[in-house]
Amino acid sequence: MFVSLALTALLIEAAAGYPQILVQRVGHPVMWMGALIAWADRHWNGDGDSFAVRRASGVGLVALLVAVMAAIGLAATWLMTALLGNIGATIVLGILASSLLAQRSLDTHVAAVAEGLETGGLEGGRRAVAMIVGRDPERLDEAGVSRAAIESLAENFSDGIVAPLFWLFMGGLPGILIYKAINTADSMIGHLSDRHRAFGWAAARLDDLINLPASRLSAVWIAAAARLIPGASSSSALHAVARDASRHRSPNAGWPEAAMAGALGLRLAGPRTYHGHLVTDAWMGDGRANLNASDVRRALRLYRMACLIQALFVAVIFLVKVL
Incomplete structure (x- = not known):
């Protein structure tokens, strides 16, 4: 377990995030991963290739991503430890790993939706x-915009924060790099379009698998946070998870979404439109569906408490290890 590295990365990201100037000057690690995936998509996913060839090429891409990220992570860990010792290496590697967590950026983007509704109305x-969802925004009313923001907050709490931290905790820098590469591949090619149905199959299936632990853990953090937020209900969060999570079309997204919905007395997910196509999905929770900016603010308060609880949990494990 890489508990000291996980705690270091978590604290650095919470304090500073990933500075915008670095994005402008050198980009972001996810952008570099995306460039490799896009290159493979252009060169390995030919329009004239058979379904079997495309699927095999997609499997090859996943294997390449795992190998490259493992090599980078192991090399960086060995080099920093050799040059700086354990403490210095933990700090430097923690800075690198912190770029792959998204506490601050997720908070900023979801808060912008609440502010947009409050100051700019529906438009x-x-x-x-x-900026944060793939559904058609022009089809959304105020309730739809609010639900989309809260659903994105819940789902990205799992796969943008809990999951990368989990794999950093379990596998060090190689673990978090591999996770983010697979997760990025899934977001780019792991969908059921004609072009990517075969080529993205391996990325989508592996992403489902590696997100299983974190999706369940994220629901636990949300339910725990609900005990500390006035007006939220921990028991309702757990009840919604038990009843609704398995009904979601995703094997993972339903867990944090159901927990968030139950905790706040809301209804999330349900039918929605992506790029002109209606996606029929089950409702998460049985509360209000007519949401507004104040509900987005409530969800943010719950999210921040869940992040704090997770950080305290890691800190306790660190202290137990040290003492």
């Missing part, structure tokens, strides 16, 4: 939510 909310 302001639509512009802000278009």
